[in-house]
Amino acid sequence: MASQEIEALASALARLPGLGPRSARRAVLWLVKNRERALPQLVETLAAVQDTLVECETCFNVDTRNPCGICADPRRDAKSICVVEDVSDLWALDRARLFQGTYHVLGGRLSALDGVRPEDLTVGELLQRVEAGGVDEVVLAMNATLEGQTTAHYLAERLEAFPVKVTQLAHGLPVGGELDYLDEGTLAQALRARRPVD
Amino acid sequence: MALASLTLSDFRNHAHSEFADARRFNLLLGENGAGKTNALEAISLLSPGRGMRRAALGEMARDGGTGGLAVGADLRVGDDIVRLGTRIDPARPGRRTARINGADAPLARLGEWLGVLWLTPAMDRLFTESPGGRRRFLDRLVLALEPGHAHHATRYETALRERNRLLADDALPDPVWMAGIEAQLAEHGAAMNFSRAALVGRLSRALAQLPEEPFARPDIALDQGGSDDADALREALAAHRPRDRSAGRTLIGPHRADLLVHMAGKDRPAGDCSTGEQKAMLIALVLAHAGLMPKDRPLVLLLDEVAAHLDPERRAALFDRLRDGQAQVWLTGTERAPFAEIEAEAARWDVSAGSVERRS
Ligand SMILES: Nc1ncnc2c1ncn2[C@@H]1O[C@H](COP(=O)(O)OP(=O)(O)O)[C@@H](O)[C@H]1O
Ligand SMILES: [Mg+2]
Ligand SMILES: [Zn+2]
Numbered sequence: 001m002a003s004q005e006i007e008a009l010a011s012a013l014a015r016l017p018g019l020g021p022r023s024a025r026r027a028v029l030w031l032v033k034n035r036e037r038a039l040p041q042l043v044e045t046l047a048a049v050q051d052t053l054v055e056c057e058t059c060f061n062v063d064t065r066n067p068c069g070i071c072a073d074p075r076r077d078a079k080s081i082c083v084v085e086d087v088s089d090l091w092a093l094d095r096a097r098l099f100q101g102t103y104h105v106l107g108g109r110l111s112a113l114d115g116v117r118p119e120d121l122t123v124g125e126l127l128q129r130v131e132a133g134g135v136d137e138v139v140l141a142m143n144a145t146l147e148g149q150t151t152a153h154y155l156a157e158r159l160e161a162f163p164v165k166v167t168q169l170a171h172g173l174p175v176g177g178e179l180d181y182l183d184e185g186t187l188a189q190a191l192r193a194r195r196p197v198d
Numbered sequence: 199m200a201l202a203s204l205t206l207s208d209f210r211n212h213a214h215s216e217f218a219d220a221r222r223f224n225l226l227l228g229e230n231g232a233g234k235t236n237a238l239e240a241i242s243l244l245s246p247g248r249g250m251r252r253a254a255l256g257e258m259a260r261d262g263g264t265g266g267l268a269v270g271a272d273l274r275v276g277d278d279i280v281r282l283g284t285r286i287d288p289a290r291p292g293r294r295t296a297r298i299n300g301a302d303a304p305l306a307r308l309g310e311w312l313g314v315l316w317l318t319p320a321m322d323r324l325f326t327e328s329p330g331g332r333r334r335f336l337d338r339l340v341l342a343l344e345p346g347h348a349h350h351a352t353r354y355e356t357a358l359r360e361r362n363r364l365l366a367d368d369a370l371p372d373p374v375w376m377a378g379i380e381a382q383l384a385e386h387g388a389a390m391n392f393s394r395a396a397l398v399g400r401l402s403r404a405l406a407q408l409p410e411e412p413f414a415r416p417d418i419a420l421d422q423g424g425s426d427d428a429d430a431l432r433e434a435l436a437a438h439r440p441r442d443r444s445a446g447r448t449l450i451g452p453h454r455a456d457l458l459v460h461m462a463g464k465d466r467p468a469g470d471c472s473t474g475e476q477k478a479m480l481i482a483l484v485l486a487h488a489g490l491m492p493k494d495r496p497l498v499l500l501l502d503e504v505a506a507h508l509d510p511e512r513r514a515a516l517f518d519r520l521r522d523g524q525a526q527v528w529l530t531g532t533e534r535a536p537f538a539e540i541e542a543e544a545a546r547w548d549v550s551a552g553s554v555e556r557r558s
Contacts, residue, residue, distance in 0.1 A: 110375060112363035118372060146356045146382055153378035 006032070058129070060105035060122050062087050070094065070102055077101045079136040083126060083155065085109050085143055093141065096184040098191050101139075104129065109147040110154055121151075123158065130162045137165045139194055156197040167194040200312060200496035200526040201241070202272040202279065208263035210236040211552035218556070221545040223520070224528045225537055227557075228549035234530040237549065238316065238500040240269045241528060243284050243294070245314040245341070246305045246348040250500065255286055255294055264288045270297075273311055273496060280311060306348040313342030313491065315525075316500035317484055325468035325476050329456035336420075336457045339487050340397045342497060347393050354386040354452065362447045365439075376439065383451060384432035390452045391426035397490075398457070404486040405462075412515045414471070415462040416479040423455035459483075477507070481516060488525045497525040505529055506536045514539060 002010070006028060014024035031039055049064065056068035059081075063069055070076060080101030084090050090103045106121045129135065140155055142148035152168055159166050170193040204217040211233045217224070226234040235250075239258075242250035259267045266288035273280045283297040284305070296303045298311070315338055324331050340347045361379045364371040398420040408415050425431045434450060442448050459468035461475060468479055484499065491497045499520070505513050517539050520527050531537060537544065546558045 110378070112360045112375075112379075118375060146353050146360070150357070150360065150375075150378040150382055153381045154375055157374045157377060 002028075059103045060087075060107060060125070061090055061103060075100075079134060080139065081126075081129065081135055081137070082139040082141050084141050085148060085151070089141065089143075093187065096187050098184065098188050099139075101137075106151070109142065109145070109151045111147045118154065123155065126155070127158060127162075130159065130164055135162075135164055137167060139191075140166065140168045140197065142169075152197070166197045168197045169194050199274055200498050202274045204237075204241065205268075205270045206237065206240045207268040207270075208260040209240045209267045209269060210258055210260060212236060212240075212554075213260060213263070213552060215552065215554045217545075217547060217554065219545065220526070221543065222526055223540045223544035224526070225540070225544045225546040226528065226530045226549050226554075227532070227534060227537075227546065229532060232549040233552045233554075234549045235318070235502050236552075237554070238318075238502050238528055238530060241271070241498060241500055242314055242316055243269055244271055244282050244308055244312055244498075246309050247338075247341075250316050250318060250502075251320075256291060259286060259288075259291070265291055275311070275496065282308060282311060284308070306345070306352070309341055309345035309348050311496070313495060313497040314500065315339070315342055315484060315487070315497070316502065317480060317504050318500075318502040321480060322473060322477060324480065325459055325471075329454075332457040332459075333453075333455055336394060336397070336455075339401070339483075340393050342487070343397065343490060343492075343495075344393050347390065350386040350389045350393075354383060354390060357382040357386065358448055358451070358453055361435075361442075365443050365448065366446050371439075371443075377436065380432055380435040383435060383448075384428045387424065387452045388426050388428040388431050391422055391424060391431075391455070394452070394455065395420055395422060395426060400490055401483070401486055404489055405482065408482060408486065410463050412512045413478040413482040413485075414475045416468060416483055417460040417462045417465075418483070419458045421456040421458050423452035424450050477504075478512065485516075485519050485523065488523045491524065493524065499525040499527045501527060501529045503530055506531045506533065 010021070010024045010028045013019055013027055014021045016024075019027070031042065052064040053062060054064065054066045055062055056066050056071055058067050058071045061068040061070060065072070077100050081104050082093065082099050082101055083104045083106060084093065085106050085108060087105055090105055093099055094103070104122065104126050106123070106126070108116050108121055110116055110118065110121070130138065138155075138159055140152045142152040156166050156168070169190045199220075199222055201220050203220060206212040206215045215233075215237065217237070226237055228234050239250045239253070259265050266286045268283065268285040270281065270283040273282050281297070281299050284294060285297065286294050294305065296305045296308050298307060321331075321335070324335060337347065337351060357379055361376070361383060364376060364379070398418055402418055405415060405418065424434055431451070435448070438450050459479065460466060461468060461471050461479060464471075468476055471479070481504070488497060488499065505516060508516060513536060529537065534541070541558070544558070545556070547554045548557055
């Protein structure tokens with residue numbers, strides 16, 4: 001029987017997506033075996049992330065600096081903004097390096113049933129970015145869910161007041177984590193096939 | 199032929215039941231409470247939706263079982279076998295999932311492989327009860343021909359709940375948000391209206407070809423819930439906001455549609471006809487629909503206690519029509535005699551206390 005502390009670590013790890021109790025136990029065993037090197041390394045990297053983790057004030061990406069690495073990158077095309085629901089969508093899209101512009105993370109999707117209203121999302125901040133000028137195109141990359149598509153409609157209408165081209169992914173993004181399984185070809189196709197919102 | 203075999207695990211009173219080498223006609227015989235309807239219900243879950251009894255997920259797992267359940271079937275498609283299944287994982291009792299050829303799939307995908315329709319004793323009240331039952335019946339008929347209907351109906355349902363939630367708010371709903379939801383309602387609602395109207399049209403024409411005997415011939419019409427044009431439906435929804443807000447819910451749209459049925463010749467609403475006439479019209483509807491199915495699309499008809507309640511002449515006519523059609527049929531009964539005419543060609547199982555045994 002493991003000590004209380006080891007049990008606590010196992011149950012903390014078990015809550016991580018994709019792990020579960022069995023994998024967590026294996027990870028803990030491995031850490032215990034490699035406690036000389038692996039354990040301090042893990043503790044240090046976790047602590048470093050915890051100390052520096054910030055939300056980007058421009059695009060609401062999560063990074064270790066503000067503005068985030070994407071917003072601060074001079075090679076990025078700041079004239080185009082890709083709007084996504086969650087940070088996970090941003091990471092998945094950006095890992096594929098398909099989009100050369102910058103992002104805007106809404107922090108969710110409109111849902112009357114879940115009580116998520118426009119003011120709960122970073123809609124105001126997006127409109128401010130566009131209003132400040134220098135933006136030519138806003139790409140709406142919402143999920144293919146009903147709530148995602150409603151949110152896209154909502155944003156398209158709010159953006160009508162500004163002289164920007166508003167486009168939308170042909171079919172929306174697959175929901176949440178599923179994006180990770182999409183191959184780059186499919187993502188590239190979704191981006192290429194973006195169309196003006198009617 | 200559609201299903202080659204069927205397996206039930208922890209489904210209601212069936213701990214483990216297998217139906218192997220199914221045929222065109224499949225007969226389940228046994229006493230009341232043996233588990234015959236349960237077996238048909240299991241087949242009905244090989245399609246999207248809540249199944250034949252519209253049961254809650256928690257009801258269907260066998261009492262004293264694992265808390266989960268599984269239904270599996272081999273579907274014959276040409277020379278190939280496609281493995282269809284649905285299950286509830288005991289670890290996630292609130293979710294029903296589908297498996298197709300060993301891979302997880304959304305429930306709506308089941309409809310791409312198989313159409314499933316049923317007639318049950320509970321449907322004897324279909325023409326007299328509220329429109330909800332007739333709408334669901336109509337949607338089943340549409341779905342059997344058009345698997346995409348499930349997607350539109352699910353989307354529409356979600357959008358409707360969103361709109362009703364905003365309407366019920368004390369504060370005036372955000373008009374831009376409302377418009378976003380209504381755009382979705384209109385897109386999916388128009389598609390539903392279009393498919394329903396197209397089916398009712400085709401079905402009417404098919405019914406018109408039928409004689410008025412031995413099954414009373416129904417005249418059908420769709421009381422449509424709004425336009426099948428998305429823009430028109432969207433405008434109608436926007437214009438209806440004030441009234442919907444005072445009602446606290448959406449008063450127009452395909453969720454308010456109804457299937458209107460009259461008895462041909464007598465021009466009497468189906469609800470006012472005799473119980474026997476109503477049943478005969480239901481059978482006529484289902485048979486005419488089966489005739490619309492494309493040859494390459496498997497269809498399963500579940501007839502729960504239907505045959506035994508018909509007089510011999512109508513029963514013989516039913517068997518004839520089924521034999522002429524292409525649907526695979528699963529029938530239940532408590533006695534052998536009424537099925538004498540199809541016994542030679544039917545696969546027959548005795549069902550008793552949740553166990554099944556092949557008899558012929
Ligand atoms: N979840 C369940 N677990 C075990 N038994 C069940 C469950 N749900 C229903 N039953 C039993 O199934 C029987 C009814 O089976 P049914 O298929 O309707 O009978 P019939 O052969 O008359 O059509 C009843 O005895 C009922 O108690
Ligand atoms: Mg029964
Ligand atoms: Zn940023």
